[in-house]
Amino acid sequence: MLTIDKLNELGANTAEGLQRCLNDEGFYLGLVPSALEKARYEELDQRIKAKDLDGAFETAHALKGILANLSLTPLFDVVNEITELLRSKTDTDYSGLVDKMWEQWNKFAALL
Amino acid sequence: MGTFVEQRLNLKRKVLVVDDELINRKLLSQIIGRDYEVLLAENGRKALRIIREHQETLSLILLDLLMPEMDGYELLEIIHNDLELSRIPVIVLTAEKSAEVKSLQMGAADFIxxxxxAPEVILARIGRTIELFDSNTIISATEFDSVTKLFNREFFMEYAYLHDQYYPDFEMDAYVLDINRFHLLNEMYGRAFGNDVLCHVAARLKELVKERHGVACRDSADVFFFYLPHTETPDEVYQYIEYSIRDLWQDARSHIRLGIYPKVDRSLDMNRRFDCALLACNSIRHNFTSHIAFYDAEMHEKEAFGERLISEMDTALQEKQFLVYYQPKFDITGDEPVLASAEALIRWQHPSLGMISPGQFIPLFEENGLINKLDRYVWYEAAAQIRKWRDKYGVTVPVSVNVSRIDICEPDFVYEIKRIVKDNGLRPQDYYLEVTESAYTENSDQIIEVVNELREYGFRIEMDDFGTGYSSLNMLTDLPIDVLKLDMKFVRNMHTNEKDYRIVQLIMDIAEFLDVTVVAEGVEFEEQYKLLKEADCDVIQGFYFSKPVPPEELEKFIVKED
Structure with missing residues (x-):
C-alpha cells in the first residue's frame, strides 16, 4: 500500500514533492507509480549494457527529472549519478550503479 | 494583442506545457491549472501545431528541452524566427545550467x-513574464505604424526629442517627404501596390536614418517625417530615397517631394519644426519641376501672415471689414456699350493692414475651407445690393457671384442660393452664378447635376476663366452653361499678338456653336475693345470701362443708363 509515511520511511522527501502538487496527497501518490514504471528502468539497464550511451543518457535524464520532481530521493540520487556519468560519456563499469538502482527501485516498487 | 484583450476582459490566459514526461505535464497542470487554461503537448512537433492553432490567444509556452521528434531547441528557434509567434513568451524547463544560458540566448524569456x-515561485515567474510581454506587445503595437513598421508620429516626436537631448550640439534638419499623386497610385494599381511603395520608401528611410544617425516615422497616408543631422547636400538625401522606388513606379508618373526645415530652431516645439517642413513640402505640391523646398524666412513670414488672416476672418466678417465691390459688364452688341450686369468681387479693408488684395486671402481660405463662409457673405451682400438698386432706381442690375467647387459640394448649397434670392425678393434670372471651368473638370458629375438643378430653376450660369481649365471640346456641349467668360490672359495680348487674337476668334466660334453669350474679362485698352467687338463678342468687363468699385460708385453707370 503506497502511503506518504511509507515513502518517507524509504527516504523520499515527500514534503517537497507534495509541495509541488499543492499538497494534494492523492494527486502526488497517483503520480508515483508512473515514475516507477519498470519498463523504463529496464530500458536504461539494457542501453547501458549495449553501450548505447546516448540512448541511455536520454532515458536516465528523463527518469532523473521525474524522480526529482516527486522527490523520490534515494532512487533519484543513483539515477542522477548514472545520468552525469552518461552525460560525460564515461566508459566505465555501470553495473554497480545499475544494481544499486534496482535495489532502490525494488524497495519503492514493493509499495505499489 | 490577443493577450492584451484577455487581460482587459479578465479572461483566463492560455499556457502551453510542452514536456515529453507525462508526470511533468501533470505536475505543471496541477500547479498552474487554477490560474491558467492549460494546453499540453508531448513533443515539439505537436506543440508547434497547437501554437499555430492558438497563436492569437496563447499567453505563454513552458518548454522542456530534451524531447523526441522535435526537441525544445528546435521549437524555440522556429518560434524566435517567426514574426507572429515570437510575440509569445517561452519559459524553458531545464535542470542544466548550460541549457539555461543557451535557451536565453535563443530567445527564451526565462527558465524554470x-x-x-515551489509552486508560488513558478506562478510568479509565469505571471511576471506574461505581464512583461503584454507591455512589450502594447508598446510595439502603438509605437510602430502597422504598414511600414516605422515609428508612428507620437513616438517619433518623443525619439526626436530624445535625439536632441543626447546630441545637444548637433545642427538638425527636419524633413517631410510626400509622394505626389499617391492617391492615384492607389486608385490605378490598387492598395497593395500603394502599400508596397510605402514599404519601399520606409525601408530606404530606415537605412538612411541608420547611416546618418537620425529618426524617421510615417505620419499619415503617404507622408513621412525624418530628422537628420544637418547636411549641405539634401539633393543626395533625395536621390538616396528616390533611387529605391524609381523602378517601382516608372510608369506611374509619380515622384517624391521633400520639404526641409534646415538647421531647426531648437526653441521651437518638435511638432512645430515639422509643421514648418510640411509647409515647405506643400509649397511645391503642384510644382512638377521642383522636388525639394526649404522652409525659410520668407515662407515663415508668409505663413505668419496667413495665420493672422485666418484667425481674423470671423472678426472681419462681424465687423464688416469685407467689402463687396462691383465691376460693371457692358453689352457691346449695339452701337453704344450698355450696362448689362456687374460682377461682385470681395475686398478686405483691414483696420491695420489696409486694403488686402483678394489674391492674398482667397487662395488661403480656399485651402482650409473658410472660403465657403466668405462666399456666402458675398452672395448675401450682392443679393441685397441688387434689391437696393432696384428700390432706388427702379431697374434691376443683375449681379454675378463666384461659386467655388467647395461651395457646390456643400449639401445645403442649392437651398441657400434659392433662399438668398427669395429673401431679397429677386428672380433667379437677376442673379448670375460664376463657376470656374476647372470646377467642372475636377468633379464634373456632381457639379453638372447641381448646376443643372439651379439652371432649371432659372439661374444664369457663367463659366468663369474659360480657356484655363482644359475642358475637352466634346465635354463643352454637355455642360449646363449660359455664358462663357473668356479668361483675361487671352484678352491681354490679343491686340499685339496675332495668335492670341486668333484664339479669341476661335472661342467666339465655339460660343456661337454652343449658342452661349461670351463675356471678355480684363479689357483695358480701346484696341482690345474694338477687336472684341469686331469678333462679335457680346459683353466686356475690364478697366477700359471701370475697375471694381464700391456700390455707390457703380450707381453712376445706372444713372447714366437711366
Missing amino acids: PKPYD
Missing part, C-alpha cells in the same frame, strides 16, 4: 529549473 521550485 528542474526539479521545480
Whole structure:
C-alpha cells in the first residue's frame, strides 16, 4: 500500500514533492507509480549494457527529472549519478550503479 | 494583442506545457491549472501545431528541452524566427545550467529549473513574464505604424526629442517627404501596390536614418517625417530615397517631394519644426519641376501672415471689414456699350493692414475651407445690393457671384442660393452664378447635376476663366452653361499678338456653336475693345470701362443708363 509515511520511511522527501502538487496527497501518490514504471528502468539497464550511451543518457535524464520532481530521493540520487556519468560519456563499469538502482527501485516498487 | 484583450476582459490566459514526461505535464497542470487554461503537448512537433492553432490567444509556452521528434531547441528557434509567434513568451524547463544560458540566448524569456521550485515561485515567474510581454506587445503595437513598421508620429516626436537631448550640439534638419499623386497610385494599381511603395520608401528611410544617425516615422497616408543631422547636400538625401522606388513606379508618373526645415530652431516645439517642413513640402505640391523646398524666412513670414488672416476672418466678417465691390459688364452688341450686369468681387479693408488684395486671402481660405463662409457673405451682400438698386432706381442690375467647387459640394448649397434670392425678393434670372471651368473638370458629375438643378430653376450660369481649365471640346456641349467668360490672359495680348487674337476668334466660334453669350474679362485698352467687338463678342468687363468699385460708385453707370 503506497502511503506518504511509507515513502518517507524509504527516504523520499515527500514534503517537497507534495509541495509541488499543492499538497494534494492523492494527486502526488497517483503520480508515483508512473515514475516507477519498470519498463523504463529496464530500458536504461539494457542501453547501458549495449553501450548505447546516448540512448541511455536520454532515458536516465528523463527518469532523473521525474524522480526529482516527486522527490523520490534515494532512487533519484543513483539515477542522477548514472545520468552525469552518461552525460560525460564515461566508459566505465555501470553495473554497480545499475544494481544499486534496482535495489532502490525494488524497495519503492514493493509499495505499489 | 490577443493577450492584451484577455487581460482587459479578465479572461483566463492560455499556457502551453510542452514536456515529453507525462508526470511533468501533470505536475505543471496541477500547479498552474487554477490560474491558467492549460494546453499540453508531448513533443515539439505537436506543440508547434497547437501554437499555430492558438497563436492569437496563447499567453505563454513552458518548454522542456530534451524531447523526441522535435526537441525544445528546435521549437524555440522556429518560434524566435517567426514574426507572429515570437510575440509569445517561452519559459524553458531545464535542470542544466548550460541549457539555461543557451535557451536565453535563443530567445527564451526565462527558465524554470528542474526539479521545480515551489509552486508560488513558478506562478510568479509565469505571471511576471506574461505581464512583461503584454507591455512589450502594447508598446510595439502603438509605437510602430502597422504598414511600414516605422515609428508612428507620437513616438517619433518623443525619439526626436530624445535625439536632441543626447546630441545637444548637433545642427538638425527636419524633413517631410510626400509622394505626389499617391492617391492615384492607389486608385490605378490598387492598395497593395500603394502599400508596397510605402514599404519601399520606409525601408530606404530606415537605412538612411541608420547611416546618418537620425529618426524617421510615417505620419499619415503617404507622408513621412525624418530628422537628420544637418547636411549641405539634401539633393543626395533625395536621390538616396528616390533611387529605391524609381523602378517601382516608372510608369506611374509619380515622384517624391521633400520639404526641409534646415538647421531647426531648437526653441521651437518638435511638432512645430515639422509643421514648418510640411509647409515647405506643400509649397511645391503642384510644382512638377521642383522636388525639394526649404522652409525659410520668407515662407515663415508668409505663413505668419496667413495665420493672422485666418484667425481674423470671423472678426472681419462681424465687423464688416469685407467689402463687396462691383465691376460693371457692358453689352457691346449695339452701337453704344450698355450696362448689362456687374460682377461682385470681395475686398478686405483691414483696420491695420489696409486694403488686402483678394489674391492674398482667397487662395488661403480656399485651402482650409473658410472660403465657403466668405462666399456666402458675398452672395448675401450682392443679393441685397441688387434689391437696393432696384428700390432706388427702379431697374434691376443683375449681379454675378463666384461659386467655388467647395461651395457646390456643400449639401445645403442649392437651398441657400434659392433662399438668398427669395429673401431679397429677386428672380433667379437677376442673379448670375460664376463657376470656374476647372470646377467642372475636377468633379464634373456632381457639379453638372447641381448646376443643372439651379439652371432649371432659372439661374444664369457663367463659366468663369474659360480657356484655363482644359475642358475637352466634346465635354463643352454637355455642360449646363449660359455664358462663357473668356479668361483675361487671352484678352491681354490679343491686340499685339496675332495668335492670341486668333484664339479669341476661335472661342467666339465655339460660343456661337454652343449658342452661349461670351463675356471678355480684363479689357483695358480701346484696341482690345474694338477687336472684341469686331469678333462679335457680346459683353466686356475690364478697366477700359471701370475697375471694381464700391456700390455707390457703380450707381453712376445706372444713372447714366437711366
